[in-house]
Amino acid sequence: MSKQHLLITGVSGFLGSNLAYALKDRFDILGVYHAHPFAVSGVSTCQADLASPEDCQRIVREFKPDVCLHCAALADIDRCESAREEAYRSNVEATRFLTDALLGARCKLVHISTDAVYGGEEGDYSEETPPKPLNYYAHTKLLAESEAVRCPGSLIVRTAFFGWNLGPGKKPLSEWVLGELAAGKTIRGFTDVITSFLYMFDFSDLLLKALESDLVGIFNFASADSISKYAFARALARRFGYDEGLVVPASFDQFPLKARRSKNLSLDTSKLTRELGISLPTVGQGVERLFFDRPGRSG
Ligand SMILES: NC(=O)c1ccc[n+]([C@@H]2O[C@H](COP(=O)([O-])OP(=O)(O)OC[C@H]3O[C@@H](n4cnc5c(N)ncnc54)[C@H](OP(=O)(O)O)[C@@H]3O)[C@@H](O)[C@H]2O)c1
Numbered sequence: 477m478s479k480q481h482l483l484i485t486g487v488s489g490f491l492g493s494n495l496a497y498a499l500k501d502r503f504d505i506l507g508v509y510h511a512h513p514f515a516v517s518g519v520s521t522c523q524a525d526l527a528s529p530e531d532c533q534r535i536v537r538e539f540k541p542d543v544c545l546h547c548a549a550l551a552d553i554d555r556c557e558s559a560r561e562e563a564y565r566s567n568v569e570a571t572r573f574l575t576d577a578l579l580g581a582r583c584k585l586v587h588i589s590t591d592a593v594y595g596g597e598e599g600d601y602s603e604e605t606p607p608k609p610l611n612y613y614a615h616t617k618l619l620a621e622s623e624a625v626r627c628p629g630s631l632i633v634r635t636a637f638f639g640w641n642l643g644p645g646k647k648p649l650s651e652w653v654l655g656e657l658a659a660g661k662t663i664r665g666f667t668d669v670i671t672s673f674l675y676m677f678d679f680s681d682l683l684l685k686a687l688e689s690d691l692v693g694i695f696n697f698a699s700a701d702s703i704s705k706y707a708f709a710r711a712l713a714r715r716f717g718y719d720e721g722l723v724v725p726a727s728f729d730q731f732p733l734k735a736r737r738s739k740n741l742s743l744d745t746s747k748l749t750r751e752l753g754i755s756l757p758t759v760g761q762g763v764e765r766l767f768f769d770r771p772g773r774s775g
Pocket residue numbers: 485486487488489490491492508509510511512513524525526527546547548549550551552565566570588589590591592617635636637645
């Protein structure tokens with residue numbers, strides 16, 4: 477039987493590259509990059525600007541996707557604050573034009589949104605919690621959701637994730653922490669920034685289950701528990717055999733950044749666990765998988 481066609485936007489990014497790698501044996505994949513050419517063995521890739529309606533129409537017409545994982549975005553929170561036009565273009569207009577192209581194409585759209593659409597004060601947000609974006613990035617991601625829902629049967633995934641970067645982009649948090657610890661450097665870990673982020677390949681496993689169950693609507697994709705960035709960095713140090721004492725506690729308020737941030741982004745995942753009939757991995761279990769999947773591991 478021929479494989480389903482899977483279109484992955486943002487294939488040169490952190491999430492898109494990992495999903496292409498994780499799903500390449502299950503699907504016939506076309507990955508779209510924009511400014512950074514990228515290849516994954518067993519995956520076709522092409523260049524396109526999704527903020528161009530013509531590019532979106534062409535890709536959908538020629539590739540005829542059954543499923544589209546829309547990972548592309550301008551995801552640099554501080555850059556979104558200063559380059560608002562670019563952020564609007566890449567996050568809102570690109571989603572609008574992609575959705576327009578998919579209308580009538582009988583394709584399942586999975587739109588990757590963010591935990592940052594929630595306010596970040598109380599935490600434990602469910603999909604029913606009214607969003608309260610604190611920065612321009614989150615604002616554009618929320619607008620993008622309202623574009624993606626126009627595609628019948630679309631799934632909107634509010635999430636955050638950690639893992640190994642396969643693409644050309646900058647190192648994600650876990651890799652940066654491990655690099656600093658390996659160099660014997662002291663790092664500050666925020667005790668007041670809470671996340672429920674998921675290990676990347678736990679994310680791809682969940683995504684497959686969500687596709688099998690044809691989930692529709694907004695879902696939080698997150699770990700079963702939540703953790704401060706400080707505790708996370710210490711968990712990484714412990715698991716990878718570095719000195720935990722190199723991670724010192726700090727408050728996020730000591731480091732003013734360009735864009736405001738939501739501090740408590742712990743997510744309630746009961747809707748997802750109920751709909752899929754499964755229990756979700758904890759952050760600690762994700763760290764175990766991160767360790768197991770480390771680059772250069774033998775055996
Ligand atoms: N990283 C996180 O911690 C996090 C947390 C929550 C949610 N998210 C969401 O998850 C998704 C993936 O994030 P990520 O960390 O993988 O981002 P990333 O590494 O910065 O990658 C972004 C991708 O989007 C592509 N892109 C941007 N503008 C484009 C355009 N106009 N046309 C075509 N492609 C374009 C980029 O292509 P080029 O590089 O080739 O230009 C790149 O492949 C995003 O929707 C983000 O909002 C991320």
